[in-house]
């Protein structure tokens with residue numbers, strides 16, 4: 714349902730994403746892996762054009778190629794983005810944060826009026842789905858990290874998205890909470906038939922939850938297969954710098970990835 718062709722991003726002279734072709738299907742849970750700086754966030758942000766790509770196309774089933782401002786708006790409206798740091802307004806209630814998810818797709822004149830009863834009921838429904846109905850009137854800043862991420866997901870759901878993009882949504886959570894959040898995203902992906910793309914640092918979580926793993930390295934896709942094909946040698950290829958592996962300085966590999974490789978080697 715979401716196809717990119719030749720999608721490219723160049724920042725000044727630095728190519729963060731080389732021309733990339735991928736197709737993402739509805740109801741599928743794809744995980745992006747790769748060392749820090751590999752281009753995961755760039756790819757996610759180019760998918761819904763939070764970052765304007767330097768080249769290539771993004772095509773959505775039912776809309777076509779995203780080549781006008783109105784199609785870009787339609788793409789953003791149908792795409793829920795979940796951030797690592799939630800991007801919540803801490804002094805507002807969980808409910809108000811979820812309602813904010815609808816603002817981008819509400820005409821300006823409408824957004825100046827109070828929320829309708831239906832808007833509020835729908836937003837409460839989103840909080841119920843993430844298990845936070847009892848916290849609807851609690852200020853976001855008083856919630857735990859895991860609860861805040863649930864509000865972030867409820868806010869994405871308030872858009873009634875066909876696509877969910879999540880950029881390291883569990884990077885600041887402990888392992889148990891991380892699994893809970895990914896279970897929730899996977900459940901929503903399946904129940905609502907949402908095309909879901911999540912970037913992660915943890916290989917084990919990718920193995921557990923992904924239908925498909927796409928690994929990026931230095932702005933290029935270097936692996937694209939089901940998680941059971943993520944062998945030790947594939948992981949080494951993904952997480953070590955190019956050239957002669959043994960001669961690379963350690964700091965060129967991200968701390969988390971090194972820890973994973975070391976744990977595997979032990």
Ligand SMILES: Nc1ncnc2c1ncn2[C@@H]1O[C@H](COP(=O)(O)OP(=O)(O)O)[C@@H](O)[C@H]1O
Pocket residue numbers: 724725727728729747748749750751752753754755756
């Ligand atoms: N706004 C920006 N300006 C310049 N360079 C950027 C910007 N955002 C990302 N980059 C660079 O693009 C590359 C890919 O970054 P990013 O997509 O954030 O990687 P990842 O999410 O895999 O860690 C990195 O080299 C990063 O420094």
Ligand SMILES: [Mg+2]
Pocket residue numbers: 753754755880
């Ligand atoms: Mg990133």
